[in-house]
Amino acid sequence: MESIHTIEQLKQNLRITPEEERILRKIVQKHPMRITRSYIDLIDRHDPKDPIRKMVVPTIEELNLAGEYDTSGEGENTKLPGLQHKYTQTALILATNRCATYCRYCFRKRMVGLPTDEILERFSEAVAYIREHKEINNVLVSGGDPFVLPTEVIEQFMKELSTIPHLDYIRFGTRIPIMSPGRIIEDERLQSLLERYSGSNQRVYIITQVNHPRELAARPIEAFDTLLKCKMIINNQSILLRGVNDNPRTLARLQRKLVNTGVNPYYIFQCRPVKSVKAHFQVPLIQGYKIIEDTKKMLDGHSKRFKYVMSHWTGKVEIMGVMDGYMYFKYHQAKDLRNAGRFFKRKLNNTACWLDDMEPVSH
Ligand code: SF4
Numbered sequence: 001m002e003s004i005h006t007i008e009q010l011k012q013n014l015r016i017t018p019e020e021e022r023i024l025r026k027i028v029q030k031h032p033m034r035i036t037r038s039y040i041d042l043i044d045r046h047d048p049k050d051p052i053r054k055m056v057v058p059t060i061e062e063l064n065l066a067g068e069y070d071t072s073g074e075g076e077n078t079k080l081p082g083l084q085h086k087y088t089q090t091a092l093i094l095a096t097n098r099c100a101t102y103c104r105y106c107f108r109k110r111m112v113g114l115p116t117d118e119i120l121e122r123f124s125e126a127v128a129y130i131r132e133h134k135e136i137n138n139v140l141v142s143g144g145d146p147f148v149l150p151t152e153v154i155e156q157f158m159k160e161l162s163t164i165p166h167l168d169y170i171r172f173g174t175r176i177p178i179m180s181p182g183r184i185i186e187d188e189r190l191q192s193l194l195e196r197y198s199g200s201n202q203r204v205y206i207i208t209q210v211n212h213p214r215e216l217a218a219r220p221i222e223a224f225d226t227l228l229k230c231k232m233i234i235n236n237q238s239i240l241l242r243g244v245n246d247n248p249r250t251l252a253r254l255q256r257k258l259v260n261t262g263v264n265p266y267y268i269f270q271c272r273p274v275k276s277v278k279a280h281f282q283v284p285l286i287q288g289y290k291i292i293e294d295t296k297k298m299l300d301g302h303s304k305r306f307k308y309v310m311s312h313w314t315g316k317v318e319i320m321g322v323m324d325g326y327m328y329f330k331y332h333q334a335k336d337l338r339n340a341g342r343f344f345k346r347k348l349n350n351t352a353c354w355l356d357d358m359e360p361v362s363h
Pocket of ligand 1: 098099100101102103105106107108112143144145175
């Protein structure tokens with residue numbers, strides 16, 4: 001997987017000012033840079049504010065450390081290194097800390113491309129945990145990006161997980177179809193593996209992340225097409241990102257293009273208040289809500305099936321609406337089942353970007 005990971009390589013591909021270079025050198029010591037060749041080709045080299053560029057090229061704002069590193073309680077949901085169990089029915093495996101490209105807004109910025117003890121050490125122990133917990137009906141294999149792992153490792157995951165009778169489906173969270181489409185299009189062994197396992201004992205799903213319609217270029221579309229031919233069901237979760245997709249026209253174009261590609265709109269996530277991310281990628285909730293509603297006006301039923309949600313440490317909270325000075329929310333998924341489906345409100349605040357930025361209402 002050919003990629004750009006040094007400032008020298010970046011300078012050969014994009015125009016970088018000496019000031020930018022000085023800052024970049026500082027940032028990449030803390031959070032590594034990696035951009036695949038195929039992704040860098042999607043960048044408009046003449047536009048320093050290009051949304052594709054913003055997602056992958058570090059900027060000075062990353063030096064702003066407002067926020068947290070773990071905003072959704074991943075630490076407290078960890079049962080074994082690399083295995084989280086937050087929602088009753090779902091186990092989450094962090095299979096690797098590597099990705100083909102490091103997205104600058106990543107909510108696992110604390111670990112991607114860095115030494116970490118948060119990834120899976122002993123797969124057999126994770127399998128034993130899932131086997132014992134019969135309430136788990138699905139496993140999400142994430143990371144990092146599990147599709148950077150060798151095909152034999154992916155095969156081992158499939159082989160073991162497919163023997164657990166109470167699992168209905170297995171999901172792989174990956175941005176490889178966008179970042180390195182050749183990995184899907186050219187790897188026949190991976191294709192036959194996916195096809196073999198989907199629909200035998202379990203169904204295999206791909207959870208991908210496309211944030212901008214320009215990411216759906218010809219090769220990524222071909223990669224998704226290949227996955228569809230391998231009996232994959234593909235769902236997309238985008239992140240609402242300032243300067244990238246924070247306008248209704250872009251988001252509407254994205255959802256329509258996804259549906260046209262055969263990828264189901266699933267979630268649009270509010271960007272989390274992560275250190276080095278919060279200050280330059282978050283959009284205030286009230287603005288986000290308006291963007292989403294204006295987007296929906298341009299969409300049909302299929303392309304607006306997504307929910308606008310926030311992955312809070314207490315659960316997945318849907319942003320439902322605004323009325324009479326309040327914003328209304330509902331727990332779509334709850335860590336504490338007593339909150340499941342709970343509808344609640346918070347006083348409207350024009351700068352709030354996260355639930356905790358809004359004062360609770362006592363009645
Ligand atoms: S591919 Fe996913 S895990 Fe990797 S950096 Fe991007 S958002 Fe984070």
